[in-house]
Structures are given as structure tokens and as C-alpha cells.
Amino acid sequence: MIEGNQTLDLELLRTFQVVAQTGSLAATAEVRHRTLSAISMQMKRLETELDVRLLERNSRGVSLTPSGDVLLREARELLRVHDTLVSRFSGERLSGRVRLGIPEDYARELLDDTLPQFMARYPGILLDVTTDTSGRLARALRQRKLDLAVVLDHATGLEGGETLWHPTPVWAGPVQGALHREAIVPLAVHPEECPYRHLATGALDSVQRPWRAIFTSTSIHAVEKAIETGMAIGVLDRERVTTAMRPLDESDGMPPIRRCVARLHFAQAIEVGSQPAVEALAQLLRERLHGRGPWQRDALSERDIGNKKGRPGQGGTKDRD
Template sequence: MHDLDIGLLRAFVVTAECGSVSGAAQRLARTQAAVSMQLRRLEDDLGARLLNRSTRGMDLTEAGYVLLPYARKMLGLSTGARRALAGRSVHGPIRFGMIEDIAVGSLPRALQRFSECHPNVALELTVAESTVLSEKLSQGQLDVAIGDPALIHGRPILAWRLPLRWVAARGFAMPDEGPLPLVTFDGVCTWRQKMIEALNGGKRPWRTVLTSASLASIQSMIEAGLGIAVLLDLNIRPNTMKILGANEGLPPAPVIELGLFAADDQGLSSQPVAALWEFLSDELQAEALATAQS
């Protein structure tokens, strides 16, 4: 019995996370043919099919589900060993806050990889609205947070923009007459304000059918066909939702801004925060690339 190839395991883990060879190829900066060949080599080596391939992407087989946690741990240990030998080992707690919209996306995968690479870091996570994150940062209850710069006091270390999309249930029919039914976020939310401004600019009447502070409930109401809403790409469920646009008479969906905030002046010069951001930025850049090419 010989050792598993780390490069082949990396191709498998990234493909499993992206759900497609094309997505994995983008993240790994390789061709699709090269990634496909790595996957075949790993399956041949193990004597088991790891991924079910279809026109809709890739799903893990039973053997794939068994291998995935081991593969992630092996990759994490490999990266952690290199960092330790290079004097970049990180210790201590990091209290990290984020808004729900990105907490249910792909960032949890990056946080998992971070924990595997830095086992001596105690990662404490908080999911809350931007206003709550702002208060916790100012009170020293968080070390770093990602949220809406318009609602968090202070200047972000880094900021980036992401597009929102008009979405509805796959079976939803736009009303020919009368107001558009809207599903909106509750509380202090700049996204809701931008959505309403966009609709008012298009001169199409609208009415609110549901207001909720929970992303999960908003997604469920969209899927039930109660109305339309704006969501980030990473929160759209393609099996049950469809993207709307100019063909349905809607104005361009707004673009939102996110920022990375730190509780002190060290910012990214803090070794733990810099190490965490390295993992988060890789995931965010992959999302931005996928969005740009969609």
C-alpha cells in the first residue's frame, strides 16, 4: 500500500467544493483536461469511483463522501507543516464575525480549511447583522468582521463589490398588471433600500408581501412563489430559483459592497488576522471569478 498523492487529493477536494471540473480548473489555474486526468488517476489508484458526472455538474459517490474528510485533513496538515517550518505558525484565538448572507455561502469551507491548517488557533464565529457586528467590534468582542461598510463604524481594511440578482421561484409568473410582489429583508438593510430605489427608477409599482430578518426564510418564501427578491449569487438555489432581468421588465439589480474590518489598528499586520484573510480572500476571489464568467 503506497501513499496517496497530495496533488490528486487537492484536485478532488476542490472539484467536490466547486461542484464541477470547470470551477476546479479556474481555482487551481489549470486546464479542465488536466484536472479531469488527476481525478481519473486518483480513482484508478483507489479502485473506486469518487464522483458522479452529469450535465448538471458533479456529486460525490459514497466512496467520495468517505474520502473527503480525510483528504481535507491531509491537505490541511501539509499546508500547516510548511507554514510551521517557514516560521508562519499561528497561535491564539480569533473572534470572527460575518453577516448571514456569506455565512451560508462558501466561506465556511474556507474557515474549515483554515482550522485544519492552524490547529493551534481557536476560531470563535459570530453570525449577525452588520449593526451588531459594528457594536461588537467597538466593544472589543470581535477581532475581525465582514459586513456592510455603510453600517459598520470605521474604515474597512479591504472592500469589494458583489452584484445582486433578481430571483424568483422557477414556476413564478410575473404579473402583467398590478404591483410586483416583493420579499425583502427586515431591519436596517441598505440592500432593501437599493432594491426599492432600483424599482422606483423603473416606474413599476410594487408591494411587500414578506419581510424577514432570516435569509433562510426569505429563500423559502421565494421558492414557494410568493414574490421576487434580490440575492447574492452564492445564496441562489439553482434547482428551485431562476434569475430575472430585463426580459421580465426589471431594472438592473443593484450592486452591494462588503468590507473587512478589524478591531484594532494592526489590521492585516496582525499575524492571525492575516492568516485568516489569506483563506477567506482565496474563496472570495474564486466566487468573484465564477460570477464574472456566469
């Protein structure tokens, strides 16, 4: 227990933050470049110093206790303030401009925490963020309109890239009704160059099922609403399936969906003065998204999880610690 003038090691909080993000001590060890035993010891030390249990082990890794949830919120704010202060007064001040592209489907989650954290840590960097379909982001990257982009690996035409996480695309339909059994499947999709659109139409074409895109929008929220209200079905990341929807699979007569990968790509040419800033953002994205993507373990309640048919957890890897 911390008493008197004792202080809490911020590195323990940084490690705890990564554990909360990845849900795995093993994945945290990889991100933090430490051994698994070192990460485990850090977490035990943090629990000892605070005299509270922060983590629960389960078959998929670790999850936060209620006290862990509280600490995570406070730790994020403390580290943000600390990093802003250090960056403002330290001799090594990064500057330059970073043009980042992210898929619209994941913008909300990245804007909740990761990007504000980067801006707080490096106030001297000008950050420009563009959201779009992965195909359009890939084209902007090739045209050097972006320095860095997170894209899904279908319909992009990009080679290489660093694997960040494996999304879990699923068919999603409204809770009520049987749109998925109609002779011509009604789809709610993004425009062309969207990987999830290609996954949906490709799966239906592979089994020769007719389909029609009756609702097309660049907004993921509009697509979700079209599904929730019973206009159409679509392909979403499993994490986006709300309680007003239900996942559909082969037992519902829907064809299997190919897996995809979210990768980090750099532009072929980046301004020399901005290269350190671009790499700083890339490193933060690696730390925050590796293995599990932008989803927070505490984003959904156990009730919501239970309402999602066949949900195997919160997506991504299933490391055991």
C-alpha cells in the same frame, strides 16, 4: 494507478479541491500561486495515478465527473484529518482568538466546509462567528467587535477591502402567480442595512414603482419561505433560487438590479497575539471564496439548474481554461 505501497501526493488533492471550488484551472493557478500549465499537469497526474477521469472541460471552465464528486468528498475528509494531526504535533502552533463576521445569506455554505476545515487545521485558535446583515457587520467591524468580516459592498460604509467574488442578485418570485405585476410590489426583505434590501428598493425607486415591505426578517430562510409560498417577491443570490421560485427580469417588467461585490475587510486594530490567527483565516477564505464565493459546483443537480430560468451557471466568474 496506485499500487502496493504507493502514496498519493496531498498537494495534488489540495489543488484538486481548489479546482472543484473555483470551477476553473486559471482561477486555481491564481489561488495556488502556480502557472496554469503547472495546475493542468497536476490534474493530469492525479487522474493518471488514480486511473480515473476527474474533470470535464466545458465553456465555463471545468466540472467534476461522478468520480470527481466522490474524490472531492473523500479528499476533504483526508485533508481535514491530516491538517488536524500536523497542527496538533507541529512546532508551529497558532493560537489566539478570531472574531469573524459573515452575511447570514452565506452562513450555511461556509459552515458546511470552510469554517470546520479552519477549526480542524488550527485547533488552538478560538473562533467566534457572528452572522448578520452586511451593514451591521460593517458597524461591528468599525467598533472593533470583529477582527475580520465578509461583507457586500452596499449599505456598509466601508472603504477598500479585498474582492472575493461577485454575487449575482436576481429578482425571485413564486413559481405560480404574478405578484411582480401588482400596482404596489410586495417585498420580502431583510431589515435595514441589508445590501439586497437596498438593491431591491433602489431598483424599484429608480423606475418609480411603488413597493411595500410586507415581510421583514433577519433570517434568509424565512425570506425564502415568504417568496416560495407566494407572499412576496424579493432579491436573492441566484444560487438561492429554489425550484419553488422563478427568477424575474426585465421581460417580466422588473427593473434591472445593480451588481455588488463581496469583500474581505479587516478591523483597523487587531490584538497582536491574534494577528497570525486572523491572517490564517483570511488566507483560507481567499483560497475558498476567490472568484466563485461559497457555492459548491456539486451543490445542485442538473435538474435544479435547468429549472432556474435564465441561469448562466453557478454564478461568479466565467473563466475559460
